[in-house]
Amino acid sequence: TGDSTVQSQYGVNVGVASYELDLFGRVRSLKRSALESYLATEEARRSAHITLVAEVANAYLTLMADRESLRISRETLAAQQESVDLVQGRFDLGLGSELDLRQAQAALETARASQARFQRRVDADRNALAVLVGAPLPPLPGEDLDDPAVATLPDVPAGLPSSVLRLRPDIAGAEHALRAANANIGAARAAFFPRISLTGSAGSASAELSGLFESGSKAWSFSPSLSLPIFSGGRNRANLDVAEVRRDQNVARYEQAIQTAFQEVADALAARDSLSREEQAQSALVSATERSLTLAEARYREGADDYLAVLDARRNLLDARQQRVAVTLDKLTNRITLYRALGGGEQARDATLIGEVAAPRRDTPRG
Template sequence: MLRNLTLTLLAASALTACTMAPKYERPALPVATTWPTASANGQTASAGDLAWKQVFEDPRLAGTIDLALANSRDLRVAVLNIEQARATYRMQRAALLPTVNGTLSGTKSETPTAASGFGSAIGGSGALEVENYNANVGVTSYELDIFGRVRSLKDQALNSYLATEQTARATQISLIAETANAWLTLAADQDLLALAKDTLKSREDSLALAQRQFDVGAASQLDLRTSQTLAETARSDVATYSAQVERDKNALRLLVGTEVPADLLPAGGLITAQILPDLPAGVASDVLTRRPDVLAAEHTLMGANANIGAARAAFFPRISLTGSYGSASADLDGLFKGGTKAWSFAPSISVPIFAGGANKAGLDSAKAGQKIAVANYEKAVQTAFREVADALATQATIGDRLAAQERLAAAAADTTRLTKLRYDRGVDSSLVLLDAQRTQYSAQQGLINARLARASNLVTLYKVLGGGAPKA
């Protein structure tokens, strides 16, 4: 009997090789096949193929990112979500196989003779004693998945797990990009603070000179007040950037999830930060379908597709098998002796006849869910395309902006130098010199901000291209 039961289960399992889910086909991408920025078209390589350490070459920045990956609570939650989804999938997959349990039980009862219906009591005691012992190996309510209901549910759980895995990858890429941007912002603000301190020292010297000249009548009160205005502006900037640097450190500390050692903080300013300068965009259709958030949306769509199969299977009969094989005896000592073999086999079939429209509603809900998943997938693709296009648009012009800002800063510095010579010779007034110094200070601030914009654009471009995404 055990052999027959085993063969029956194996034959039943062979019937579960298909589902009633519709064949999955990836929706057509609702975007152009090439990037709108002409310079990016025609490239086949993509920054998404590069590991983050190939892009963020600065050892201090790389060390900070490593620290964030090891300590971030957001990433830790994302990884735990993967573990939870994997366990859910394994539980659902287990339903495809019969559950075999071994049981050993024994009962002993005493029934009054008058109620037993079996005649006189043993030993004239007026009661009937009954003992029963069983040892069985059995299968309980194993569903033959002929119409693929259980398999469809397993496929849905699998795609839910895979979507969670891709969401965790997206979280990791976002963490890398946010940490890099926070580190670069700190470096830029440190540069702005150093510039403000140098400017304050210079302007305090100019203010002291203007005060002495005013005291002896060699300068007007307007010259004095103008010098004082510039000095106090620089002093205010020092206070502002000092606070901003501390806020940047707090933001970086929160992202990393722990204290950032001093040897990992920016040193030498933003200009010394090393980031791979050329990040290729690749082919639009290839890049977009490999981004973790797009892959997560597609797995959600595939799971919704599988739900339709489970909903369709609900219209068909469910066949369950229950069986056991073992030994039964009235005496515990004789449980495994000859002649005690016991077995049972109880197949059952449940045919849906009337469910008040629940099965039809379940199918309609599954189909609507699949259409929602298609819309979400298409939106994820469109959002990804827009993010890459925006980053490429910035990349196409950021070089010109930075070059212009460098020329502006150089011209402003030269103007200040020439004006100082003219002022020393009495050709220009102090107001002209102060105005040139103000222009130079503003140009230097603009140059630092342009360098930060370029570095941030590289970080953003790496992120939106799917940074390190594996090939599908």
């Protein structure tokens, strides 16, 4: 008409995000893959937790072993001081030689150096344990490995079924990774099929602001879209091949995790039996060397033998006691190793839970 006009349009809309109709299971497979990947990460966290618990336990046992070695060195030092006093008295009376006196003094200084060395190791063990704990150490139960609070460390009960290994975090994590890989194959296959996406919005529209929310002012829009993988067949084929290769890799990792678990448990069980026998033999050796030292000291007092026999007997006794500490430490750390090999937790230590542990948690995935 040649006349200028001004028109106004008011609208309030709420958009609906794009939504894919999962006709062929692509989104469902991606969701399952993401969930299994998360569960695999959770198993990795549990593995780190079990490792930390085992490291703290091993550090504690090492501290207890060095404490016992320190106690042995103190007892040896005290006994050696008594021997020096005895030899000095015999030397003053003209009943002993200067060689015996110097040998006794040398053994005394050796014992004093040994005590200082083990004191240093105990201090270092406490610092290492504090670093692992991440806080100042509270009062620790037990004084050394002979303390009942330490020596009665719970052992893994006999009769555990092999299915307990499924609770190991590395096996469970490998299982989740395998499930995620299988789900990725499903998503890669679904990419060959068309995808339908829906977008839309709903709200109110009016030429006047006052009538924006009155009846009859509703407005909506709906827009479907279809994606056909016509020119992406090569890419989809490559993605499917990659997904299948990754599935095969996860199958190999899963099988390797199972083989490693059986090997670690078998090694720990074999070591447990031999260490128990070795500890018994070492205890018998300590008793025999104690008797030998008693006889050597008696013969020296009676003048039937020189002081060299006493030195040899005391050295053999010290070696036997220190070796028994080492064997006892190996036996207790073997229990920690077996605890880790069985996946940690109460399932690896409580015989009352054998039936619960033996029950399968899930179906074994197939490659």
